[in-house]
Amino acid sequence: MREIGIDEIIELLKNANKENIYDLDNYVHPADILEAIMDREDIHELLQQLPKELIAEIIEEADEEDQIKILQHFTNKEKSEILNSMSSDDVTDLIDELDEDKKSHLIGLLDKETREDVERLLEYESDTAGGIMTTEFLAIYDDKTIESVLKYIRSETDAETTYYLYVVDREHHLKGVVTLRDIVSNEMTTRIKEIMNPNVISVHYNQDQEEVSHVFEKYGFMLMPVVDDDNHMIGVITVDDILEIMVEETTEDIHRMAGINKEEKVDGSITDSIKSRLPWLIVNLITALLASAVIDLFSDTISKIVALSAVMTIISGMGGNAGTQTLTIIIRGLSLGEIDKENATRILRKEVVVGLATGGVIGVFVAAIAMFYEFNPLFGLVAAVAMILNMLCAAIAGYAVPIVLEKIKVDPALASGVFVTTFTDVLGFFFFLGLATIAMPYL
């Protein structure tokens, strides 16, 4: 990679005279400028001397929080110039983060065309195809010649990317797609309908962004058209937005599975972290209390056979581990769209068999451990049976909990873990201590 250090960028920004600075993006990518300036004391001075189109490009690389920080360094007139240079989907995402007052203030700064685009885009749910698409794309009529299309491409500078050209009829129904390569490889007089590929795959504006990213991944697309109910083309989604969404969505999943609010950043503030984690710790505490109440229920038995307390944590803990394995496989399968009606029963059956089989193996070990603490075969048997039962329940809960949560529209990544480990703790203690109480006369 062409290495251009932060210091070098800052030097460039500071020393370049006005003329040079307009060429700046020949030397350095806006994403690198963003990285270099963001945490500096003199960000205000540095930003002031950059041309507004470059500021627009830098803002497009930033996350919403930084976007707003950068924008604050400018007057209303400058803000207007910057926002109008940005692509409509980025302006929409930025404005969408603000409260109503600031929202309408910024919308007021937009020129007519951008404002109309943004107001339309604001109507779509932010996590759907409509919410992530841009309205700046090139659509061409199928009866045009290549010569006139080339003229059109040269005149249109707004479109985000021009490699794929979407073909529409006069009512803007999506008809096909041609690549710029097709265009340059044919005669000037060829009509688009002769070279277009009619097999164009599109998404509906209402489709969830996670599903959209599966479509991108399945087909390996770089760009995809978005249509309305009547197959009118209304926007395009670019793969760079999909990359960002995939990173965000998986971070959200991974964090939620560990009981962390999705928005916590690794180097964020202490109060943000406490706010994001404490609620889940308290929920966990309540479920831990439940498990502890089960133990208290059997305190008489424990007071007679103290070794129970050493073995019971193994049985509940191992159940929790097995449940987490099943649960993780299911949650990831759900978010990759790999679980459907067709294979659901087969997967459940598999998990049950795996739970019984691994439970059997672990059960033998646990029996051996139990007999080491208390030299009594029956004690070992009680431990083994409790272990197998708990692993079976872990498999069923690890499968059923995320599936049910998904059905009732709760994110399985968010809540499954707490439910499943509560099951395995409570049932683990209950099976083991309960069986031990029954077998007590012979222990």
Place this chain on the structure above:
Amino acid sequence: MREIGIDEIIELLKNANKENIYDLDNYVHPADILEAIMDREDIHELLQQLPKELIAEIIEEADEEDQIKILQHFTNKEKSEILNSMSSDDVTDLIDELDEDKKSHLIGLLDKETREDVERLLEYESDTAGGIMTTEFLAIYDDKTIESVLKYIRSETDAETTYYLYVVDREHHLKGVVTLRDIVSNEMTTRIKEIMNPNVISVHYNQDQEEVSHVFEKYGFMLMPVVDDDNHMIGVITVDDILEIMVEETTEDIHRMAGINKEEKVDGSITDSIKSRLPWLIVNLITALLASAVIDLFSDTISKIVALSAVMTIISGMGGNAGTQTLTIIIRGLSLGEIDKENATRILRKEVVVGLATGGVIGVFVAAIAMFYEFNPLFGLVAAVAMILNMLCAAIAGYAVPIVLEKIKVDPALASGVFVTTFTDVLGFFFFLGLATIAMPYL
């Protein structure tokens, strides 16, 4: 999305006469054909009547396992035709999965040009830029005119994508980039050096694929050139491969964090699941044994105060939950490249403060619970102090374990969880039961 059902595809494949079938990819995408045929009894008959170039496209959409399954339906001569139609990086990935015998057999079927490409690609590590790049790209000389470049584009049909054209000198040093749009927007006599952007970002062939995907995400690229030590251009990486890698790598991380072998599939076989999970369950069992041994150490104390056994699981469990939160934030931060020398100390300090603060809050609740079981303020105090100490250790372990594993080149996602929960279990029991034993005379 244009809906074409599986039944419709199968009908098309079955009934189309030879002439129609050559137009098939005007109606249906190879990824859809793959999905439709893969689990069918009559896959052999369906495959036989498809043109070999389409088979090549279908294979390119499949994962390695399915690729090999499909290929088995053809004779050596047919295999040769199919493999030579595929892009060199896909052939390489396919061949790389096989054992040595089959590998050299398939390489023997390739034509000279493809074979040379594949043999070169096989030398790169599979999870580096070199391992995921393709050698089919368009490079142009900077002193050429647009007219001659257009001629070149029309003649070259192998390149995966032609929107970005990389500019090299006569020794193939990477010099710049132009888009096809730049090409069509300028005069035929313009020389490439006048319109190229010299600020081209590339990756070194040895760079890890995870880092490469960060570069793609940061800059929003669709395509990126790969260079060797001397900045010679040797290949390109396309964003669709990056999408797949990102999905694979995050699935691997998520699975590993739960103690699952990275390759387990949600609807895979029972034996695969057992093989992937049992080893980690056994590792967990050994660490659970450690925790249980600590409990056994204090069996005298427990036999005198049975309520200890109900409260101790809360203290160890809550420590485990808090440790997992920290650990998850750190692991995800590491894999997104968000933790560096600069912010490492600040993050540790944050985690310690968060651990103490949440420990304090949870400690108060735990004290109340403990006093409910055993009406003694000292018992409550012992529980609260043990809880806070355990949360503090959870924060430190949750931070330090993944960082150390990363340093010694072990995937933190793979092993951190076991270490951290062992810490929190063992220390949780030790702090609580130890303090209780000391305080015993007053309990």
